[in-house]
Amino acid sequence: MIRLKIWISALILFQQINLTKDLTVTEDYQQYDKGSQTVAEIFESPCITLSMNCTISSHTICYVCRSHIDGSSMTIAAEDRDMIFVTKNVMIREGSRCCRKHLEDHRLMPASINIIKPHKIEIISLKAGDVQMLINKSQILYNQKKRLDFDDCNAISDDEYYNLTSLNKGQFDSLIKEIAAFPIRNTAVRSIRTAVVCLLCKLRLGLSNTILALLFESPDKRAVSRAIGTARKAIMKDFVPYHLGISHITRRQIIDNHTTTIARELMGGGNDTLVLVIDGTYIYIQKDVVVVDRGFRDCLGVMYSLGLDVAMPPFLDGQKQFSTAQANRSRCITK
Ligand SMILES: [Zn+2]
Structure with a gap:
């Protein structure tokens, strides 16, 4: 009987502990739930002040080169502001202006990004929403970052x-x-x-x-x-x-743009004469034979069709070595 009483008491105690535990979890959850805020509450929350590196913020002085802006001034794209803040820890205030020459397609050129430096340290107050937004933007930029991104005009120098x-x-x-x-x-x-x-x-x-x-x-x-x-x-x-190739330029263009007066006078040609100089490093013309190296292998057909007698060292074409005749001919050509 006593044993039964002890057993029942223990059971009741155990249940009480469990009930207390449940209550604690519920209270914790309620506490946590009370702690979470709506977006409106976040924006109303107190500000924190931070010391931040800032560029010049002016309508007349360029935040990139710090000189007086001549001509029309340009504002910065939001993506560039975020990128410079995250990568260089420099804040460019909204509305800051720069010279037109620093931009290409409304984005800062890599050379311009390289010369951006902080001008002063400013105490800036940020709301919780601003901080949250900066963290989110940093995450997005971090996730987007490729090893070599040739589509981002600023990513590769x-x-x-x-x-x-x-x-x-x-x-x-x-x-x-x-x-x-x-x-x-x-x-x-x-x-x-x-x-x-x-x-x-x-x-x-x-x-x-x-x-x-x-x-x-x-x-x-x-x-x-x-x-x-x-x-x-x-x-x-x-x-x-x-x-590239013979057809990319007209005869007239060669005469007008690529024929010097000296060449025209020396060769005794008139204004309508085309003077063509073929580089002597790789082509040797002896009487009627054009001696070329193997680099000309793809031009052989054209040269034969022009009636030229072409001499080119032969290829092995899978053989282990040349025949005597082939080797002798190759020596004659390469001499
Ligand atoms: Zn400038």
């Missing part, structure tokens, strides 16, 4: 462009403008600019597609291969024919 593609940023942009008409699809993993960078990077550095996929955060080497193929087609269609 001029030197980086040159080291990867052999072109500086201006030259690369003009190449992209010329092939913009070609229907290359911008996809989530590959843009027109990235496709062309992949191709130029491969030509310059000879990297494997696997390494290129790693570098440009492409899904795999096949995606890189497709991107390179598309970029090559676009360049061959809309760029190469206008800048």
Whole structure:
């Protein structure tokens, strides 16, 4: 009987403890619930003051170069303000103005970003909502950041462009403008600019597609291969024919723009004579025979069709060594 009483008492005590525990959790939740605020309450919440690096904020003085603005002044894009705050810890106040020359397509040029420096430390009061917004923007910028982002005009410096593609940023942009008409699809993993960078990077550095996929955060080497193929087609269609080969320039253009007076006088030609100088480093013309190196292999057909007798060292074409006749002919040509 006593045992039964103890057992019942213990059971009641245990239930009480459990009830207290439940109550505590509920109270905690209510406490937590009371602590969460609506958006309106956040904006009404007290401000905090922070010391921040700020640029000049004026309608007449440029916040980039700090000189007096001649001509029309420009405001800064919100994306650039956020980016400069996050990456350089410099705040540009809303409404600050800069010279027109620092912008391209309404965005700050990389050279301009490099010279932006804080002018003074200001005490700025921020509401909870402002702080929350800054944190959110930082997160967005952090998540968007690619290793090499050629679609963000500020992400890659001029030197980086040159080291990867052999072109500086201006030259690369003009190449992209010329092939913009070609229907290359911008996809989530590959843009027109990235496709062309992949191709130029491969030509310059000879990297494997696997390494290129790693570098440009492409899904795999096949995606890189497709991107390179598309970029090559676009360049061959809309760029190469206008800048390379005999048909990219007219006879008149050569006479007017590329024939010097000295050459014209020395060769005894009139104003309508085209003087053509063929570089003697690689072409040797002895009587009627044109001796060329193997670099001319793709031009052989054209040269034969022009009636030229062409001599070029032969290729092995899968053989282990040349025949005696081939070797002797090769020696005659390379002498
Ligand atoms: Zn300026």
